[in-house]
Amino acid sequence: MxxxxxxxxxxxxxxxxxxxxxxxxxxxxxxxxxxxxHLLIGWIAIxxxxxxxxxxxxxxxxxxxxxxxxxxxxLLWAGAIGFMALGLWQVVxxxxxxxxxxxxxxxxxxxxxxxxxxVTTARFASGGSDSDSETASGTTAGLLGSGLGKVALVxxxxxxxxxxxxxxxxxxxxxxxxxxxxxxxxxxxxxIVVSGQLGYIAKGxxxxxLGGLVVxxxxxxDPEKAGGLDAALRTVGEQPFGQILLIATxxxxxxxxxxxxxxxxxxxx
Numbered sequence: 001m002x003x004x005x006x007x008x009x010x011x012x013x014x015x016x017x018x019x020x021x022x023x024x025x026x027x028x029x030x031x032x033x034x035x036x037x038h039l040l041i042g043w044i045a046i047x048x049x050x051x052x053x054x055x056x057x058x059x060x061x062x063x064x065x066x067x068x069x070x071x072x073x074x075l076l077w078a079g080a081i082g083f084m085a086l087g088l089w090q091v092v093x094x095x096x097x098x099x100x101x102x103x104x105x106x107x108x109x110x111x112x113x114x115x116x117x118x119v120t121t122a123r124f125a126s127g128g129s130d131s132d133s134e135t136a137s138g139t140t141a142g143l144l145g146s147g148l149g150k151v152a153l154v155x156x157x158x159x160x161x162x163x164x165x166x167x168x169x170x171x172x173x174x175x176x177x178x179x180x181x182x183x184x185x186x187x188x189x190x191x192i193v194v195s196g197q198l199g200y201i202a203k204g205x206x207x208x209x210l211g212g213l214v215v216x217x218x219x220x221x222d223p224e225k226a227g228g229l230d231a232a233l234r235t236v237g238e239q240p241f242g243q244i245l246l247i248a249t250x251x252x253x254x255x256x257x258x259x260x261x262x263x264x265x266x267x268x269x
Contacts, residue, residue: 027089028264030082030114033121035260036075037062038199043234057250058132058230059117063124076125083118087111101198133227140214141223150218154228157214164207171200176259180266192262195255202252206232251262 016041025189038256040062048054066079090111094104097206120130143149170176176196180188225231237246 002109012071013258023085023089026085027265028082029078030084030086031077031260031264031267033082034074034086034117035257035264036066037078038203038257038260040065040257041229041253042250042252042257045250045253046247048234049237049243049250056131056133056230057233058228060124060130060132061119064129066126067129073125075172076121080118080122080125083114083121087114087118090114114186124210133230136226136231137230138227140217140226144218144221144223145222153218154215157211160211160214161208161212164204164209167204167207169204171197171204176200180263188262188266191257192266195262196259199254199256199259202249203256206236206249206253209235 037059041057041059044055044061044065048057063076066075069075087132088111090107094107096105109199120259123130123183136235141155143153174193174197177188177193180192180196206229210229213235214226217223227234233246233249236242236249240247
């Protein structure tokens with residue numbers, strides 16, 4: 001007769017699973033895919049700024065470009081699996097990692113983001129399509145119809161602004177290096193550190209603008225303002241010296257992609 005598993009044995013089994021080399025390899029592949037997406041988003045933003053084309057400067061825009069490239073379907077399926085592995089890893093970190101509530105909350109949020117990216121990537125891999133801008137505007141329009149929905153939108157906007165500010169802080173103080181060092185004492189190349197610095201600051205600035213647009217959508221009752229990352233980047237381009245600012249932001253987001261590629265190698269798992 002089998003005896004019930006103790007919490008300690010369940011914890012050990014979960015830790016063994018997340019530490020399995022296969023899952024670690026897949027999770028690192030997720031970082032690679034995340035890097036590719038940011039490189040493409042940055043490139044799209046630069047093309048928008050220079051008037052040489054563009055598309056939607058968002059995850060869905062980047063995924064659409066991959067889907068249309070030779071071998072794109074294979075890369076998308078690999079990326080979807082990688083994102084799911086990253087999500088699973090974050091779930092285990094949330095349950096078995098730090099006892100700090102804030103750390104568990106961050107792990108849970110990251111898990112949700114990676115799972116969502118995995119589902120979206122799989123949708124593109126299977127021949128479907130999506131638009132982050134249309135989804136964001138549609139969701140905002142629905143929530144603007146009620147007082148509670150407006151409160152939720154303002155709260156979401158403030159949270160996004162907070163996440164963006166933390167990104168800027170993390171880049172300015174090089175706090176992200178802690179995530180890069182595999183054993184806590186290893187050294188990474190200066191190019192990766194600089195890429196992380198500029199990347200975190202640029203992405204943080206874009207998120208702050210995005211959060212501000214969500215709040216503005218509530219104030220002006222205009223759901224089109226909350227058009228996701230693409231809308232935030234286009235807002236940058238509409239400012240004085242907007243072309244220069246958008247190019248700089250696009251380069252920064254691309255550098256975040258370089259950092260994410262470096263994280264695939266150096267991140268502690």
